[in-house]
Every structure is written in C-alpha cells, then in structure tokens.
Amino acid sequence: MPFIPNTNADREAMLAAIGVKSVEELFSDIPAGKRFPKLGLPAGLSELEALREIEALAAKNLSASSNAWFLGAGAYNHFIxxxxxxxxSRGEFLSAYTPYQPEVSQGTLQAIFEYQSMAAELLGMDTVNASHYDGATALAEAVLMAVNAGGASRPRIMVPAALHPEYKEVLRTYLAAFTVNIDEYTEVPALAAKKCDERTSCFVASYPDFEGRVHDLSGVADAVHGAGAVFAVNADPIMLGLLSSPGSFGADIVTAEGQALGNSMNYGGPFLGMMGVTQKFVRKMPGRIVGQAFDHDGRRGFVLTLSAREQHIRREKAVSNICSNQGLVMLQTTIYLEALGKSGLKAVAELCWNKAHYAAKAIAAVPGFAVAEGTFFKEFVVKTPVPAKEIVDKLERRGVVPGLELSRYYPKRTHELLVCVTEMNTKAQIDLLAQSLKEASV
Amino acid sequence: MNLIPEPLAFELSSPGRVGVSLPTCDVPVTAVPASLRRAELKLPELDELTVVRHFTRLSQKNFSIDTHFYPLGSCTMKYNPKANEVAAAQPGWKGAHPLVSDDRNQGAIELIYRLQESLKAIGGFAGVSVQPAAGAHGELAGVFMIRAYHLAHGNPGRVKMLIPDSAHGTNPASCTMAGLTTVTIPSDAEGGVDLDALKAACDDTVAGIMITNPSTIGLFERNIEKIAKMIHDAGGLVYGDGANMNALTGVLRPADVGIDVMHFNLHKTFSTPHGGGGPGVGMVGAAPVLAEYLPGPIAVEKNGKFSMEMPAKGIGRMKAFNGNFGVLVRAYTYIRMLGEEGMRRLAESAVLNANYIKVKMEKVYPVKYPRRCMHEFVAMGNFVDGIHTLDIAKRMIDYGYHPPTIYFPLIVPEALMVEPTETESKETLDAFIDVMLKIAEEAKTQPELLHDAPHNTPIGRLDEVAAARNPMLCYRS
Amino acid sequence: MSSIDKNARYRSSHEWARKDGARIVAGISDHAQDALGDIVFIELPAVGKTLKQGEAFGVVESVKAASDVYMPMSGKILSVNGTLTGDPALVNKEPYTGGWLIAFEPTNPAEWDGLLTPVAYEAEAGKE
Incomplete structure (x- = not known):
C-alpha cells in the first residue's frame, strides 16, 4: 500500500525484534470475541478510481464556478x-502540526502573528486570536465570555431578531447549560441598547444583519456600558474594508465569519471564526494567541502565549475547551489580506457596494418587485410578486442562482428573496438576473 | 530550514503597491455616505512576487510531515496523501453553497452520507454526525448529548462526569461548558482506571465517564467492558475520546465494548492535514441509546435521494451549515482508497511501528508502564542528572526530527510520548532510534549540547516568560 | 530549600497570612512560587469584595501553569498589591514582603487559630 510502506519482510524483522510471532499477538489486550471484526466497508480503490468516483460526485452540485451567483446569507462568493x-497548499504549511515547538514552527507562528495584526486593524480591536471554527461559534464564545464576566446576576442576553438564524441556533446549543434568557430585539441597535439593564450581560449587534441592513452603531456602546454589560458585534469583514470598524463604535468584542477573505464556500466549511477583543478582555479570550518573543541572542521570533487561559493547563477552569484553530483557513486569509493590501480590500468592498446598489435599482425597476428600505452593503431583501422559492427553482435551472428564499428560515415570509452581489458579478450577470426575475414572475 | 530572518509583511510594505489586479467597475458608482466610511485601513502594501516570496520563505521555517518525521504522541501525524487534496479541490465542491436546495447538492450530501456510513461501520455506531469542527468540539457535542439524555429521562441531578487523571485537558473543559462537574479518577499501578476509585464515585449523580482508549499512555484499557458496565449499572453513559482510534480501525469497534458516544478526529485517524493547527473535524458516533440526540443536520438517504435533516431530539447545531466539508472530502478519499483490508492494516502497522521503537528505546529511556503498547508509548527523559525531557526534545530538532509530545500525560513525570504512525517505513524508524540512542549518549558526555539545543534553527529557545509578562500580540509600527 | 516567614500562618494550599494591626495580609509561600516557576500574571479581587475562608480570591499564572489562590480566612478585601500588575516577578523574588497579594479585614478572626503554624506548614510542604 502506498501509505503503509512496510513490506512483509520488514514486518517479520520487526516482529522478531519485538519478540512476538505475529501482529495479532500485539492485540492480545483487546477482548478476544470482539477482535478484528468484519466492518463491511467496500474494498480499497486505487488513487485513479477513487478520484474518478469523487469527481463524479462533485459534478452533481450546483457550483458558483459555472453559474451567475447571487446567493450569500453567510457563505460568500468572492474572488480568490x-x-x-x-x-x-505548500506541504510545509499544509502538513505541519500546531506550533508548540517554536524553533521549527516560525513559518506558521509568524503567519498567525501577521493575521492577528491585520485582523485587529480590520475589526478595530486591540487583539485578535488565532481563530475559531466559524463565525457562529466565535459569536457563541463571545457571548459566553460576557455571560461568565456578568455572573449569575446578569442572565439576560440581547441579540437582534435579524441575527443569522443558524448563528442563533448555535448560540442556543452553546448556552444550553446556562440559566440565561436570550431576548431578541427588533428595533435598530441604537434604540434597543437603551433597554440594557443591570440584569443584562451582553448586547449583540449584527453589522450588517442577516437581511443585509447596515445600522449606525453610534451611541450603542454608551448605553450598553452604562448598564454594565458587554457590547459584542458580529461583522462582515469585507464590508470593513470600506465602512467604519466595530471598534470605532466602542465594541468590546468583535466576531466575524472570515470565509469571504480568501476561502471558498465549500458547502459550508471549513470557514474562519474571527474574534477580537479590547485590551480589557485579552486574558478572558478563548483560543490560541501568538506573541512576539526573543531568544538569548536577541533574535525576534513568535510563540504561542498566554496559554494559562487554555484547557491543556487550566482544564475544567479553562475559558473554553477549544484546542485547535482553523490554521489553513486562517493562513489563506492572511495571504489574501497581504495580497490585496490596503487599497485592494477597499477596492473589493467598493465593487461590492456599487454592484449591489446597481442590482437593487435594476431589480426595483422590475414590475412587481421591491427592494427593502435602509442602508445595505452587498446584500438586500427583495419582495417578490410570486413565491421566492418558485423563482429560485426556475432560475437555478437556467444558470442563475438568484439568492435565498427567506421562507427557508421563516416559513411565513414566502415572498422575500435575499440577494447578494459581490465583485464576482458582472453588469451582464446583474442585467440577466433582473431580466430573469421579470420572466419568472409572469 | 531557512535560517534567514524574514521581515513582517508590514516591514516589507511600500506605499502604493498592490498584489492583485481587480476588474474596473462596470456599473454606475453609488456614493458611500461619508458618515459610514472608515477613516483608514492600515494593511500592508505589497506586490504579488513579494507576497509569494514572503510566504514561501516562511513555509521554509516550518517542520512538516512532508519534510520531517513527527513522532508526536497523541497527535497521529501521519502522511496526508496528495490525492486527498486533489479530491477536495474539485470546483464542484469549492463552489457549492450550503443553502442551495438539497436536490441540487446531491453530490455533497451523498459524500457526507457515505462518510457517515463508513464511520458507523468502523465504530459500530447506530448514527454519526459530521457537525463538530474539531475533536474538542466533538467532545462538547458528546457531553451535551449525555446531558440532554439525562434531562429527557427526568434526571437533572446527573451532573457528575468521571474523568481519568490521564485524560486530555479538553475533557474537563468540555464538561464545564456543558454545565457538568468533573471528578478525577486516579490511575492504577498499570496505568489503567483504578476500579475501586471508580466504584466509589459511581452514585446517582453520575452523568457518565469520559474515557480515552487506548489511553493517553498508549495502553489498551483491558477493563473497558467492566468499566462500561459499572457506569451503565450506575445509570450513566460512556463517552469515548476517539483521539487514539488509530490503534483500533478494523481491530475493535468501540461500540462493541460499551462506548455510547465517541468523536473521531479525522485529522488524526483519517489523514486529513493538520494545517499548522486546523481545521479538524470531530465527527461524533453514537450507539442506539444516544443516536437520536446527535447534533444535526445529518445526511439521510431515501429511495436514492439524499437530504440533510435535523434529528428530532438532537442537541441542535454545533456550528453553522454542514461541518468542515472540505475536510470530510479528504477523509472520505482516504477511507475509499484503504477499504476494508486497509483499515485493519493501518492499525496493525501503527501498533507494530510503535512497539518496534519502544523495544529499541526502552533499554535507555525508561518507560513507566512497560506493558506492550498500542500505537504509542510514553518514555521518560530524566535518566541523566541535570537533563530534562525538554533538552532531549530540543536536541532532536538538530537531527531533523520533530520532538515527541512532552510533559503529557501529566501522570508520567518528564513524559516523552512517541507515536510513529503507520505511514513511516522501517528505515525511518531505525534512523530515528539511532538518533535517540545517540542523544542519550550525549546527555551523559556532552550535556551542554542538549542544554543549548537547538543549534540549527531560525531562532533559539525563546524567552516565553517575557513574552507572557508583556504580551506583544500585534505589529506596532 | 524554600524559605518560610516565621510570623505568618499558612494553608496547605500554600497561602500565607500575617497579622498587620487589625488587618490580615496574605500571599503565596516561597514553596508555591518556586513550584509555579516564573510568574507572568496575577489576577486579584475587587476591593470591597467579601469572601469566605477557602474561597478562591485570585489566580497566579506562570507560562506553563495556573493556580487559584484561596482565602486563608474569611474577610473583606481592603487593598490589593497593584505593583504586581507591572511586576509579577516580585512574587518570585519576595513572596512574603514586596510580593504580598491582598490585605483584608477578617470577618471571623477565630479562623486564625485553625491555620498551620510555620513548623506544621514546613513539614507538610516538605512532603511534596
């Protein structure tokens, strides 16, 4: 076998050195009646056969690589x-272990340090960790930080009703063991924040929210902090290339789904959970953190630091059980941010903004369709004259993926479509979308 | 190894440079209100070649499986076949969106379904979920499931989780997140669970036990069936930490010895890349008693049609969307290439390789529990006065070997945990053994070589105390 | 061999307590700082907080370990050693003097008599 190199002759020599007659003897501790079961797996395939089979499966999916794509809702089609x-994909990154031995892991460690530095700037935070599983779990862990900081006397968590529905589900899973109330607010954050009280541990704002609306967060921090609660923001990092950072509004913790920054949609994963905090929360933040250090010759290096927060040291008292990070995904984002740089990320965000606004006007001009009011960045809700699900089914057969029918998450909202436009969409595609919507509605 | 210092990207930056060309805007421009615009964005400015050289040079400052042998106990650093990467890079996966309707994502769901079926077969489980994004995440799902089971059966007072003292730190940390308290169970003289202590802890507040088998000292827990029965008799459930499944594929189905729920680390057993820290996958499998509590969605097949469904009593979502799908493709590719026979061969070779190194090394490096090991063993590095395991580990770097796991498990002083995996050849193992014996000799004759090690790396040992006292966690110009 | 303050009383979890007029000053023993190694961070309670004997009042962290520190006696926190924020190594250097952690007003002064004497603590710490 190509991945199990030892030949029978090698095995015989090794068995002799160990002093046993057969490999089976090495498993004598395993209960005899249960040893070496038949699994019922198919026989192994050659590389060629296995790849053919998997390529055939992959070809059965609708892919953004060959369609006009206007579907976002938490997983985004951006240029990589x-x-x-x-x-x-270099083997030295791909097949390296967690950088616990800094002398032989400076590549990974320096890349993480650069990621932390750039992500902190983007989010407007003092410190960013080396990543969480995805945006949803990053937000859940942020809320847990606030709940733990607030203690038993602050069981109330305020989240926007228009938080991504799957993020809400993850939040409920993570908070299952805590006696907390998750209050959903429907007002704009600046008004809702005034309802924070002495029982509130955390106020979450979504920037933008699930329906694409971008709310001004001015004044939120004062209201939340005035009540003694923590202000957490979940943000779109591409948008932050152009619009004010959550940190500039006084957020304490910022989380984001970083997939859009250089990673494919991949049927939903692996993604990148970004989390940044202000100085005050650094030692309460979960996850790996890399810091700068020097050796005895004064050479600069990087090392995992502040480990006393983590499970391998603090065990049941750790701030979280998280042990890994999204290493490769985070690396892709690091390379992406450095390749695009200061002007490139802003240019991507401007393309999204301009194309989305052009698309909104084009769709609003189609009889029977209306675009929801309010400020948006790259996503907006369209009211449709026929059920949105019907439109999606019709258009997807024609190579146009028009967006998400909101009835998927809100069964009563049958005539609403969440449309996402990025730098990937050409004017011709947008015009085709508007034309197709028109045709689908008659 | 590239020994030349590599500047930070910020230090390579030059105003006006850009590393990517983007299309010009082909639609009318809409003004961005000034009140929304951010004031500045201090990202580096680099051309493409500078970015390419920067990351290529950085990569050369890493050890990796592709370049070095990693006998890293508990971490199962096996070779990551290149076919996995080709399989995962298909445009049909990369461009697939989790919210496209199931009938237009049939390939992705079928792959998840096939992987679920494979792990059900390998573990003997009734149900499997691909949701958890890492081993620790799988543990968290497992303890949530156990808690949900007890609540559904009217036992809110079952909040005590028993954890052997050799366990990974994630076990107790996961319990805390799930609202459970933990009780540490000591090890017996042979490194197994102390049955008397276990018996004493079994009362009507027990939620269950979290057990790693083979244990973190690389030994098979011979009393596993007895332990599972004691816990079940006490009304608890058994969580299996599947971190060490690499010793058992095709050898033993964990469910057959009483494991009710277990996570599989796809990045260990099923050859998906560690990626310098992730992404992993901690798929959870469950016996019939817990299968309906699995996190979702789960791939389901009906009349040749595949769909993603939420289990009715399930604990819910562990993350958004459908798990770390790209990692699932890689693991499935590996399982498909190995097949039934390969699964058993994998575990056999992993165990054979570990025992071979152990036999050759233990004459010099004391092994606290000298029983025949499974896929790894724990030696000790304090056999010469003034020399610590850390010194040995750092000296190994000079010879081109990644150090083993050190100072874990906590129950073995000066632990040095060696796990070769099945993908290493006898020649590699022999060369490694020679170096280990040579280092042991140096420890006696030239201890300074060990104290000052490593010598041939981009940096020497870092001042971690200063780094933690005055943390510098971001670039400051 | 680690040193000991003969004027203090101890807990087996390695905290010391010393009378300073009506208040009690507390910290961790030389043995404890030595076992932890170079201390990098110390978390101390809010002034005014009331804690029971044996309740954790803070955390002492080194690079590879973290340890909760417990109230030697019940009391109300009067002050904490702010110098340690910038110089946690003081606990390593002067565990009984400059490296004190908290001062508190004892709410049950009788608990003093239940603490370990220097001799008893030395015997206990020596066993580890």
Missing amino acids: PAAVPALA
Whole structure:
C-alpha cells in the first residue's frame, strides 16, 4: 500500500525484534470475541478510481464556478487570487502540526502573528486570536465570555431578531447549560441598547444583519456600558474594508465569519471564526494567541502565549475547551489580506457596494418587485410578486442562482428573496438576473 | 530550514503597491455616505512576487510531515496523501453553497452520507454526525448529548462526569461548558482506571465517564467492558475520546465494548492535514441509546435521494451549515482508497511501528508502564542528572526530527510520548532510534549540547516568560 | 530549600497570612512560587469584595501553569498589591514582603487559630 510502506519482510524483522510471532499477538489486550471484526466497508480503490468516483460526485452540485451567483446569507462568493491557494497548499504549511515547538514552527507562528495584526486593524480591536471554527461559534464564545464576566446576576442576553438564524441556533446549543434568557430585539441597535439593564450581560449587534441592513452603531456602546454589560458585534469583514470598524463604535468584542477573505464556500466549511477583543478582555479570550518573543541572542521570533487561559493547563477552569484553530483557513486569509493590501480590500468592498446598489435599482425597476428600505452593503431583501422559492427553482435551472428564499428560515415570509452581489458579478450577470426575475414572475 | 530572518509583511510594505489586479467597475458608482466610511485601513502594501516570496520563505521555517518525521504522541501525524487534496479541490465542491436546495447538492450530501456510513461501520455506531469542527468540539457535542439524555429521562441531578487523571485537558473543559462537574479518577499501578476509585464515585449523580482508549499512555484499557458496565449499572453513559482510534480501525469497534458516544478526529485517524493547527473535524458516533440526540443536520438517504435533516431530539447545531466539508472530502478519499483490508492494516502497522521503537528505546529511556503498547508509548527523559525531557526534545530538532509530545500525560513525570504512525517505513524508524540512542549518549558526555539545543534553527529557545509578562500580540509600527 | 516567614500562618494550599494591626495580609509561600516557576500574571479581587475562608480570591499564572489562590480566612478585601500588575516577578523574588497579594479585614478572626503554624506548614510542604 502506498501509505503503509512496510513490506512483509520488514514486518517479520520487526516482529522478531519485538519478540512476538505475529501482529495479532500485539492485540492480545483487546477482548478476544470482539477482535478484528468484519466492518463491511467496500474494498480499497486505487488513487485513479477513487478520484474518478469523487469527481463524479462533485459534478452533481450546483457550483458558483459555472453559474451567475447571487446567493450569500453567510457563505460568500468572492474572488480568490491565485497566490492564495498556491502558497497555502505548500506541504510545509499544509502538513505541519500546531506550533508548540517554536524553533521549527516560525513559518506558521509568524503567519498567525501577521493575521492577528491585520485582523485587529480590520475589526478595530486591540487583539485578535488565532481563530475559531466559524463565525457562529466565535459569536457563541463571545457571548459566553460576557455571560461568565456578568455572573449569575446578569442572565439576560440581547441579540437582534435579524441575527443569522443558524448563528442563533448555535448560540442556543452553546448556552444550553446556562440559566440565561436570550431576548431578541427588533428595533435598530441604537434604540434597543437603551433597554440594557443591570440584569443584562451582553448586547449583540449584527453589522450588517442577516437581511443585509447596515445600522449606525453610534451611541450603542454608551448605553450598553452604562448598564454594565458587554457590547459584542458580529461583522462582515469585507464590508470593513470600506465602512467604519466595530471598534470605532466602542465594541468590546468583535466576531466575524472570515470565509469571504480568501476561502471558498465549500458547502459550508471549513470557514474562519474571527474574534477580537479590547485590551480589557485579552486574558478572558478563548483560543490560541501568538506573541512576539526573543531568544538569548536577541533574535525576534513568535510563540504561542498566554496559554494559562487554555484547557491543556487550566482544564475544567479553562475559558473554553477549544484546542485547535482553523490554521489553513486562517493562513489563506492572511495571504489574501497581504495580497490585496490596503487599497485592494477597499477596492473589493467598493465593487461590492456599487454592484449591489446597481442590482437593487435594476431589480426595483422590475414590475412587481421591491427592494427593502435602509442602508445595505452587498446584500438586500427583495419582495417578490410570486413565491421566492418558485423563482429560485426556475432560475437555478437556467444558470442563475438568484439568492435565498427567506421562507427557508421563516416559513411565513414566502415572498422575500435575499440577494447578494459581490465583485464576482458582472453588469451582464446583474442585467440577466433582473431580466430573469421579470420572466419568472409572469 | 531557512535560517534567514524574514521581515513582517508590514516591514516589507511600500506605499502604493498592490498584489492583485481587480476588474474596473462596470456599473454606475453609488456614493458611500461619508458618515459610514472608515477613516483608514492600515494593511500592508505589497506586490504579488513579494507576497509569494514572503510566504514561501516562511513555509521554509516550518517542520512538516512532508519534510520531517513527527513522532508526536497523541497527535497521529501521519502522511496526508496528495490525492486527498486533489479530491477536495474539485470546483464542484469549492463552489457549492450550503443553502442551495438539497436536490441540487446531491453530490455533497451523498459524500457526507457515505462518510457517515463508513464511520458507523468502523465504530459500530447506530448514527454519526459530521457537525463538530474539531475533536474538542466533538467532545462538547458528546457531553451535551449525555446531558440532554439525562434531562429527557427526568434526571437533572446527573451532573457528575468521571474523568481519568490521564485524560486530555479538553475533557474537563468540555464538561464545564456543558454545565457538568468533573471528578478525577486516579490511575492504577498499570496505568489503567483504578476500579475501586471508580466504584466509589459511581452514585446517582453520575452523568457518565469520559474515557480515552487506548489511553493517553498508549495502553489498551483491558477493563473497558467492566468499566462500561459499572457506569451503565450506575445509570450513566460512556463517552469515548476517539483521539487514539488509530490503534483500533478494523481491530475493535468501540461500540462493541460499551462506548455510547465517541468523536473521531479525522485529522488524526483519517489523514486529513493538520494545517499548522486546523481545521479538524470531530465527527461524533453514537450507539442506539444516544443516536437520536446527535447534533444535526445529518445526511439521510431515501429511495436514492439524499437530504440533510435535523434529528428530532438532537442537541441542535454545533456550528453553522454542514461541518468542515472540505475536510470530510479528504477523509472520505482516504477511507475509499484503504477499504476494508486497509483499515485493519493501518492499525496493525501503527501498533507494530510503535512497539518496534519502544523495544529499541526502552533499554535507555525508561518507560513507566512497560506493558506492550498500542500505537504509542510514553518514555521518560530524566535518566541523566541535570537533563530534562525538554533538552532531549530540543536536541532532536538538530537531527531533523520533530520532538515527541512532552510533559503529557501529566501522570508520567518528564513524559516523552512517541507515536510513529503507520505511514513511516522501517528505515525511518531505525534512523530515528539511532538518533535517540545517540542523544542519550550525549546527555551523559556532552550535556551542554542538549542544554543549548537547538543549534540549527531560525531562532533559539525563546524567552516565553517575557513574552507572557508583556504580551506583544500585534505589529506596532 | 524554600524559605518560610516565621510570623505568618499558612494553608496547605500554600497561602500565607500575617497579622498587620487589625488587618490580615496574605500571599503565596516561597514553596508555591518556586513550584509555579516564573510568574507572568496575577489576577486579584475587587476591593470591597467579601469572601469566605477557602474561597478562591485570585489566580497566579506562570507560562506553563495556573493556580487559584484561596482565602486563608474569611474577610473583606481592603487593598490589593497593584505593583504586581507591572511586576509579577516580585512574587518570585519576595513572596512574603514586596510580593504580598491582598490585605483584608477578617470577618471571623477565630479562623486564625485553625491555620498551620510555620513548623506544621514546613513539614507538610516538605512532603511534596
């Protein structure tokens, strides 16, 4: 076998050195009647056969690589520069272990430090950790931080009703063991924040919210802090290339789904959970953190630090059980941010903004369709004259993926479509979308 | 190894440079209100070649499986076949969206279904979920499931989880997050669970036990069936930490010895890349008693059609969407190439390789529990006065070997935990053994070589105390 | 061999307590700081907080370990050693003097008599 190199002759020599007659003897501790069961797996395939089979499966999915794509809702179709996968797939990154031995892991460690530095700037935070599983779990852990900081006397958590529905589900899973109330607010954050009281541990704002609306967060921090609660924001990192950072509004913790920054949609994972905090919360933040250090010759290096927060040291008293990070995904984002840089990320965000606003006007001009009011960045809700699900089914057969029918999450909202426009969409595609919507509604 | 210092990207930055060309805007421009615009964005400015050289040079400062042998106990650093990467890079996966309707994502769901079926077969489980994104995440799902089971059966007072003292730190940390308290169970003289202590802890507040088998000292828990029975008799459930499944594929189905719920680390047993820290996958399998509590969604097949469904009594979502799908593709590719026969061969070779190194090394490096080991063993590095395991580990780097896991498990002083995996050849193992014996000799004759090690790396041992006292966690210009 | 303050009383979890007029000053023993190694961070309670004997009042962290520190006696926190924020190594250097952690007003002064004497503590710490 190509991945199990030892031949029978090797095995015989090794068995002799160990002093046993057969490999089976090495398993004598396993209960005899249960040893070596028949699993019922198919026989192994050659590389060629296995790849053919998997390629055939992959071809059965609707892919953004060959359709006009306007579906976002938490997983986004953005451009990935060629350098990103080319560099991140190098074996020295791909097949390296967690950088516990800094002398032989400076590549990974320095890349994490650069990620932390750039992500902190983007989110407007003092410190960012080396990542969580995804945006939803990052937000759940942020809320847990606030709940733990607030203690038993602050059981109330305020989240926007228009938080991503799956993020809400994850939040409920993570908070199952805590005696807390998750209050959903429907007002704009600046008004809702005034309802924070001495029983509130955490106020969450979504920037933008699930329906694409971008709310001004001015004044929120004062109201939340005035009640003694923690102000957490879940943000779209591409949008932050153009619009004010959550940190500039006084957020204490910022989380984000970083998939859009250089990673494919991949049927939903692996994604990148970004989390940043202000100085005050650094030692309460979960996850790996890399810091700068020097050796005895004064050479600069990087090392995992502040480990006393983590499970391998603090065990049941750790701030979280998280042990890994999304290493490769985070690396792709690091390369992406450096390749695009200061002007490139802003340019991507401007393309999203301009194309989304053009698309909104084009769709609003189609008889029977209306675009929801309010400020948006790259996503907006369209009111449809026929059920949105019907439109999606019709258009997807024609190579246009028009967005998400909101009835998927809200069964009563049958005539609403969440449309996402990015730099990937050409004017011709947007015009085709508007034309197709028109045709689908008659 | 690239020994030349590599500047930070910020230090390579030059105003006006950009590393990617983007299309010009082909639609009319809409003004962004000034009140919304951010004031500045201090990202580096680099051309493409500078970015490419920067990351290529950084990569050369890493050890990796592709370049070095990693006998890293408990971490199962096996070779990651290149076919896995080709399989995962298909445009039909990369461009697939989790919210497209199931009938237009049939390939992705079928792959998840097939992987679920494979792990059900390997573990002997009734149900499997791909949701958890890492081993620790799988543990969290497992303890949530146990808690949900007790609540559903009217036993809110079952809040005590028993954890052997050799366990990974994630076990107790996961319990805390799930609202459970933990009780540490000591090890007996042979490194197994102390049955008397276990018996004493079994009362009507027990939620269950979290057990790693083979244990973190690389030994098979011979009393596993007895332990499972004691817990079940006390009304508790058994969580299996599947971190060490690499010793058991095709050898023993954990469910057959009483494991009710277990996570599989796809990045260990099923060859998906560690990626310098992730992403992993901690798929959870469950016996009939817990299967309906699994997190969802789960891939379901009906008349040749595949769909993603939430289990009715399930604990809910552990993350958004459908698990770390790209990692699932890689693991499925590996399982498909190995097949039934390969699964058993994998575990056999992993155990054979570990025992071979152990026999050659234990003459010099004392092994606290000298029983025949499974896929790994724990030696000790304090056999010469003034020399610590850390010194040995750092000296190994000079010879081109990644150090083993050190100072874990906590119950073995000066632990040095060696796990070769099945993907290493006898020649690699022999060369490694020679170096270990040579280092042991150096420890006696030239201890300074060990104290000052490593010598041939981009940096020497870092001042971690200063780094933690005055943390510098971001670049400051 | 670690040193001991003969004027203090101890807990087996390695905290010391010393009378300073009506208040009690507390910290961790030389043995404890030595076992932890170079201390990098110390978390101390809010002034005014009331804690029971044996309740954790803070955390002392080194690079590889973290340890909760417990109230030697019940009391109300009067002050904490702010110098340690910038110089946690003081606990390593002067565990009984400059490296004190908290001062508190005892709410049950009788608990003093239940603490370990220097001799008893030395015997206990020596066993580890």
